[in-house]
Amino acid sequence: MLDTAHTTPTPKTYAGATGDWEIVIGMEVHAQVSTRSKLFSGASTLFGAEPNSNVAFVDAGMPGMLPVINEECVAQAVRTGLGLKAEINLTSAFDRKNYFYPDLPQGYQISQLYHPIVGEGEVLVELGDGAARLVRIERIHLEQDAGKSIHDMDPNMSFVDLNRTGVALMEIVSRPDIRSPEEAAAYVVKLRQILRYLGTCDGNMQNGNLRADVNVSVCRPGQYEKYQESQDFSHLGTRCEIKNMNSMRFIQAAIEVEAKRQIAIIEDGGEIDQETRLYDPDKNETRSMRSKEEAHDYRYFPDPDLLPLEIEQDWVDALGAALPELPDAKKARFIGDYGLSDYDASVLTAEAENAAYFEAAVEAAGDGKLAANWVINDLFGALKNDGDKDITESPVTPAQLGGIIKLIKSDVISGKIAKDLFEIVYNEGGEPAEIVEARGMKQVTDTGAIEAALNEIIAANPAQVEKAKENPKLAGWFVGQVMKATGGKANPKAVNELVAKKLAG
């Protein structure tokens, strides 16, 4: 489990009135499972439908309705577990978590408290500059999502939509291994990336398909190490759970403000109450969700409607064999095979679609480094300026981009002309080699033509020639003039050589 390729980041410290403090963070990420239908009913999971139209009687908690598990939800949880290098439990079971709230009409959430489907795993969270935190996963369990309440449509009523009720969630529970707000956000980014690669959750945080509960506590320096040695939580401070956050920015801000709140209370001689809190981004504060306190008596018990979930090792192995290449492996391969920098490889593997585009462009171009530069600088830049388009909407195909790069590599066009060519292909389409031919964009490597142009310039500017002979730095002016005279098509290397030769002679 030791990660030797990276250095361990230093935990963030907060200077209090009585000395330094550190924070300890554990996260519960709720990821909506990508499936067509719900965990225990045949209703659709599609987002944005008419209210209460994706609802089966099972989801509405109608008497006598029985849940039947969606096998694909189980497969997705197993894939996720394998992707996080976790142990898969061949026997797991469902429990009822009892609470009363209008968005869950059953009166209980079907979850997996005692026997989750996935056990211990890990996520490597890279933080730049070769530092990375290995965050241990404690468990992943399957459970039902609740519905959605809307509170602002009527002054006295809440409006409830059960479309999301019963959609499958994976709750991914980490160990308290995260030590700064930045690490917490980076952890969610990495987890989201892995889930998207696996295709087990689309990671759409705006729609609430990925949300995080964050457990925060503070302790004195040295205490965390004692916890690590003994796994005894009494070395750590009392934690508070900040519920339901769906943006990286809010996660960081909430942890920051919550840590400071706890430090202030302890330094004032007070004690932290273990409680559930809500982050208010407008006021940048967390506050207690007192109403949840009583509901926290969940009275879990095994769901009598559902037999234990037994899966077979062969099935798990088959799912494992079909997993796609995951971000860490892909990034390492890009660095190793194409000689990319760590940064470029990270950018290109951030989304599976980017990586696929890049690899197709490499195939067409026959050059990994050039392809990486063109995708990252030119293509991403153009897409961003073009209404922040997604790479899947790129008007330039990998084959076209590869074609442009090939023309540079074979000295048919100069790098400067290539930028113009890229713009033409982006805006008008077409086959790069044909465009170059048709529009006369070929680079002039014919030294005779370059020399002729240079001779003319030298003849017309005798004063400049004298100056340049004394100060070789001025040779650049001649190079520029030749490029101008040839419409940028002269091979810069040939021009430089010729200019140097002429001025020396």
Place this chain on the structure above:
Amino acid sequence: MSIDTETARRVAKLARIAVPEEELPALAGEFNAILGFIEQLGEVDVEGVEPMVSVTPQRLPRRDDVVTDGDQQARVLANAPDAREGFFAVPKVVE
């Protein structure tokens, strides 16, 4: 385990069942009788016996990931005390 009036009140509240104050002691008594009955099971020695989850050996039935249900807004809302614009309308429940 013994249920007192206070516990009976709490259980009733969690179950969202309104129980008049004067009926709580009797209710607690009934709970105790039920628990006493169930505690008799503790007399059986189950050391080394695998927990039984089903009378007949069965595999948990599975469903394929296909949309087979839904599109019945009117039927879903039919029993609701109040529904507006396709939503269940309930007393305000905001944090």
